[in-house]
Amino acid sequence: xxxxxxxxxxxxxxxPFPKVAERVMTxxxxxxxxxxxxxxxxxxxxxxxxxxxxxxxxxxFGIPRKVNSLDEGLVVIGHDILKDIxxxxxxxxxxQGKVGAGYGLEQGDMWxxxxxxxxxxxxxxxxxxxxxxxSAFTAALLHDIGKRFLSSFVADDFAKIVEKVSRENCxxxxxxxxxxxxxxxxxxxxxxxxxxxxxxxxxAVREHHNATALERPPLTALVALSNSLVISLGIGVGEDGLAxxxxxxxxxxxxxxxxxxxxxxxxxxxxxxxxQELLSI
Amino acid sequence: MKVIVGISDMKVSGNVKxxxxxxxxxxxxxxxxxxxxxxxxxxxxxxxxxSRLDKDRAQxxxxxxxxxxxxxxxxECYSLGAVKGRLVVKVVGGSQILDPTGLFxxxxxxxxxxxxxxxxxxxxxxxxxxxxxxxxxxxxxxGTGRVLLKVSGRGEFEL
Numbered sequence: 001x002x003x004x005x006x007x008x009x010x011x012x013x014x015x016p017f018p019k020v021a022e023r024v025m026t027x028x029x030x031x032x033x034x035x036x037x038x039x040x041x042x043x044x045x046x047x048x049x050x051x052x053x054x055x056x057x058x059x060x061f062g063i064p065r066k067v068n069s070l071d072e073g074l075v076v077i078g079h080d081i082l083k084d085i086x087x088x089x090x091x092x093x094x095x096q097g098k099v100g101a102g103y104g105l106e107q108g109d110m111w112x113x114x115x116x117x118x119x120x121x122x123x124x125x126x127x128x129x130x131x132x133x134x135s136a137f138t139a140a141l142l143h144d145i146g147k148r149f150l151s152s153f154v155a156d157d158f159a160k161i162v163e164k165v166s167r168e169n170c171x172x173x174x175x176x177x178x179x180x181x182x183x184x185x186x187x188x189x190x191x192x193x194x195x196x197x198x199x200x201x202x203x204a205v206r207e208h209h210n211a212t213a214l215e216r217p218p219l220t221a222l223v224a225l226s227n228s229l230v231i232s233l234g235i236g237v238g239e240d241g242l243a244x245x246x247x248x249x250x251x252x253x254x255x256x257x258x259x260x261x262x263x264x265x266x267x268x269x270x271x272x273x274x275x276q277e278l279l280s281i
Numbered sequence: 282m283k284v285i286v287g288i289s290d291m292k293v294s295g296n297v298k299x300x301x302x303x304x305x306x307x308x309x310x311x312x313x314x315x316x317x318x319x320x321x322x323x324x325x326x327x328x329x330x331x332s333r334l335d336k337d338r339a340q341x342x343x344x345x346x347x348x349x350x351x352x353x354x355x356x357e358c359y360s361l362g363a364v365k366g367r368l369v370v371k372v373v374g375g376s377q378i379l380d381p382t383g384l385f386x387x388x389x390x391x392x393x394x395x396x397x398x399x400x401x402x403x404x405x406x407x408x409x410x411x412x413x414x415x416x417x418x419x420x421x422x423x424g425t426g427r428v429l430l431k432v433s434g435r436g437e438f439e440l
Binding site: 170171235237238240245249258263269 | 304338376378379384416
């Protein structure tokens, strides 16, 4: 079996994305859905249930009394926050433990990077129209899912990959592609495909390292930009460093200035402070 | 004992047992200053060049910006007994992602404003490791002034 086949064979063993997430998202499309209807579905996923209760009881919401039941919790939090909790709880299970070691990432780094990119994506929705916050958060949270599975292969060829990056000043994904025959963005796209996500989310994950991503559909542009800014801030960044390419001239299309991006970077820090509960999911 | 400096954060110390460390500098810049006589040092990790972007935020978080963070770093060290003429100043960070159009240049701007401030105030940089597309972690031992730098793809070495 050659290298690429070996990597692709891995996808068959990737556990499914929690079904509860999909069912709740469908339910939430109906604005009249009741807390009880939602609870009936959510209760079957212990992690999501625990996280809904944990986040309801976090100081952030300032709810004066303790929320003990899922029904009660779902009345207290709004649907947008519920969507974030569901997606975050469903994704977090793939980022737990010592994942990303092949990229020189410490435990928790990959999750921190993913949450930061998710929050940045939500902040950037103000400048990139035609993208809803839910899709932005989901695609950004999952953009590096391919790293989770490519990490051990990167570890095998680490010295060669790093040497190519520094000698040729190329991007890390270019070196992944050269030595492994596939890169983590492409692999991530395939995983989202297996999980039956919408095509626009699959594309956004697959193309998040495409240098011309800002010329692509809005969600793809948004995820690539969010990732670039979070990488620039060094949040959850490993040995791949800032060796990621994105052509800045694509910003013109959205009327985004450097000043706007700097404000988003500053806002991200404040939001990250407030998102401690999300990080501890 | 390790004292961690976050993003848009600063720590100063006169405790010879302490090591100030900041993880993962990308386009941000880490400024390390140390007085070998007073054994006093400080580490600033700023994120953006110019506080005129948002004056209110700069008041609440002066270490976010070069023009408010750098003066604060020096002042805090002076208050612990450091003397300007003796300070050893080292600077690291200011990377950027690969962008042939040169628009994503916060790292470069972060460095340029520091140079301007230092020139105006006659401050010489003893050592620096700036730019590229790398990620850096840097620490300063207050007792010895030793600065250890870890750069993605280049390993760990003394600066």
